[in-house]
Amino acid sequence: MTDWTPITLTFKLALITTAILFVLSVPLAYWLAFTRAKMKPVVETLVSMPLVLPPTVLGFYLLVAFSPNYALGQTLEEMFGLRLVFSFEGLVAGSILYSLPFMVYPIQAGFRNLPPSLSEASWVLGKSKWTTLFKILLPNIKPSLLSGIVLAFAHTVGEFGVVLMIGGNIPGRTKVASIAIYDEVESLNYAAANAYSLILFSVTFVILLAVYVVNGQYLKKFWK
Amino acid sequence: MIKLTLRKKLKASGGEMLLDVDATIETGSLVTLYGPSGAGKTSILRMIAGLLRPDGGSVEVNGQTWFDSDKKMDRKPQQRSIGLVFQDYALFPNMTVKENLEFALVKKQDPAIVAELIDTIELGDLQHRKPDTLSGGQKQRVALARALVRRPEILLLDEPLSALDASMRIKLQDYLLKVHRQFNLTTLLVSHDVSEVLKMSDQIIVLENGRITRQGTPLKIFSDRQAGNKFQLTGEVLNIEREDVIYVVSVLIGNNLLKVVAAEEEVRELAVGDRVLVMSAVFSPVLQKIG
Numbered sequence: 001m002t003d004w005t006p007i008t009l010t011f012k013l014a015l016i017t018t019a020i021l022f023v024l025s026v027p028l029a030y031w032l033a034f035t036r037a038k039m040k041p042v043v044e045t046l047v048s049m050p051l052v053l054p055p056t057v058l059g060f061y062l063l064v065a066f067s068p069n070y071a072l073g074q075t076l077e078e079m080f081g082l083r084l085v086f087s088f089e090g091l092v093a094g095s096i097l098y099s100l101p102f103m104v105y106p107i108q109a110g111f112r113n114l115p116p117s118l119s120e121a122s123w124v125l126g127k128s129k130w131t132t133l134f135k136i137l138l139p140n141i142k143p144s145l146l147s148g149i150v151l152a153f154a155h156t157v158g159e160f161g162v163v164l165m166i167g168g169n170i171p172g173r174t175k176v177a178s179i180a181i182y183d184e185v186e187s188l189n190y191a192a193a194n195a196y197s198l199i200l201f202s203v204t205f206v207i208l209l210a211v212y213v214v215n216g217q218y219l220k221k222f223w224k
Numbered sequence: 225m226i227k228l229t230l231r232k233k234l235k236a237s238g239g240e241m242l243l244d245v246d247a248t249i250e251t252g253s254l255v256t257l258y259g260p261s262g263a264g265k266t267s268i269l270r271m272i273a274g275l276l277r278p279d280g281g282s283v284e285v286n287g288q289t290w291f292d293s294d295k296k297m298d299r300k301p302q303q304r305s306i307g308l309v310f311q312d313y314a315l316f317p318n319m320t321v322k323e324n325l326e327f328a329l330v331k332k333q334d335p336a337i338v339a340e341l342i343d344t345i346e347l348g349d350l351q352h353r354k355p356d357t358l359s360g361g362q363k364q365r366v367a368l369a370r371a372l373v374r375r376p377e378i379l380l381l382d383e384p385l386s387a388l389d390a391s392m393r394i395k396l397q398d399y400l401l402k403v404h405r406q407f408n409l410t411t412l413l414v415s416h417d418v419s420e421v422l423k424m425s426d427q428i429i430v431l432e433n434g435r436i437t438r439q440g441t442p443l444k445i446f447s448d449r450q451a452g453n454k455f456q457l458t459g460e461v462l463n464i465e466r467e468d469v470i471y472v473v474s475v476l477i478g479n480n481l482l483k484v485v486a487a488e489e490e491v492r493e494l495a496v497g498d499r500v501l502v503m504s505a506v507f508s509p510v511l512q513k514i515g
Contacts, residue, residue, distance in 0.1 A: 115312060115314065117310045117311075117312055117314035118314055118316065120273075120275050120301070120308075120310070120314065121308070121310060121314035121316075121370075122316075122327075123274075123275070123300070123301040123302055124273055124274075124275070124301045124302075124304075124306060124307075124308045125327065125328040125370070125373075125374065126302045126303075126328075126330060126374060127302065127327070128302065135327065136316055136318070139318040140316070140317055140318050
């Protein structure tokens with residue numbers, strides 16, 4: 001009998017992470033796409049770091065940073081009663097950093113690929129940058145937004161190193177599917193590992209397929 | 225009246241260029257900025273619109289200062305009363321024709337103007353279509369109508385008709401003249417099409433390498449003499465051939481191919497693809513009705 005908790009926990013984590021990431025990434029991507037600030041390459045590098053950094057490195061530093069023995073962890077715990085090590089909230093925080101580039105880059109590319117005249121036309125028509133963002137830019141980069149959402153979601157579902165470092169392996173709280181698989185394999189319980197793996201495999205496949213179908217405009221043919 | 229004093233270093237394809245322009249445009253007139261591409265025509269429009277910041281100078285419109293480098297005045301594009309038609313039309317792909325126009329409405333503005341403009345520009349049948357289903361000429365009309373929704377004082381047109389075929393172009397020129405009069409606009413048009421310039425403008429400002437080289441009425445600019453028994457046609461050089469001591473230049477005028485004999489020093493300045501003015505004195509022109 002498969003224990004479904006790791007699966008539901010994985011998707012809960014991915015959902016919450018994706019939602020928060022979306023809200024954070026739109027302004028960040030907008031800034032990266034249009035700024036002329038000198039520090040842009042630095043910010044871009046920081047956003048990209050999770051792509052190349054071993055997840056264990058990120059996890060290790062987060063573990064240290066969130067630990068109540070150090071300043072940040074201590075402040076968080078004293079001010080908000082929030083302990084980010086070995087807790088679900090910690091996993092969310094770690095996942096946000098880990099999946100950040102997967103959300104930011106598609107949205108940034110979407111902004112960059114829009115003709116600059118669209119924004120300019122809106123400004124000349126007297127509309128603020130805010131109105132322009134919500135009424136013109138975002139509605140015209142829906143495929144990029146969707147890519148960002150799906151990639152961030154899928155990437156969070158698949159994370160392992162960061163989660164293991166800062167979350168450990170606490171059933172129901174931090175034991176997500178990828179860790180459950182590792183756990184089952186270690187105890188030579190291949191059937192359970194296979195069940196989890198198969199679920200992750202199918203779900204990821206379906207999600208990515210959906211993106212390619214929607215973004216590839218395969219569906220548009222049938223709608224028109 | 226628009227008073228422009230603009231200075232700006234531009235990065236053109238051939239290196240850096242200094243744009244240095246001083247011009248006055250009368251209220252209610254239709255003025256063409258004419259010149260080769262890269263001369264700085266579009267940059268001037270963008271500076272009036274507030275999309276490009278001049279290095280120095282001032283922009284004054286009907287007594288209001290929109291930009292003044294000495295007084296550190298710089299109105300945002302949102303605070304300048306202009307209609308701008310972009311070269312690529314810049315229609316919002318997520319909105320229908322009507323929604324594109326409605327988006328331009330100012331808060332509390334009477335939305336009746338949208339219907340009026342759709343009517344003026346004959347877009348009634350297309351108003352619920354999205355821009356990507358429209359032809360170039362139709363997009364152009366939508367862009368023009370959208371630019372007029374806010375009832376701007378100035379209409380800026382950046383090569384609005386360059387992407388259209390000849391017959392569509394003529395029709396749209398008529399639309400432009402119609403709205404120019406109907407809305408009492410001061411219109412600034414960027415163009416490098418001589419026939420368009422001759423037909424449309426009250427005044428021409430000729431721009432070369434970032435500087436105004438000539439300024440005046442179309443007839444003054446394009447001919448030395450006033451109209452008489454002289455034909456003037458514009459065309460494109462298709463071919464230059466040498467025959468013994470003379471050259472034969474093939475010029476396409478509308479749909480007609482004309483062969484013109486030219487001397488070596490005339491040909492020296494010509495290249496295939498150049499736009500040229502073909503002039504000829506005719507002593508007894510004959511008119512024949514054809515349709």
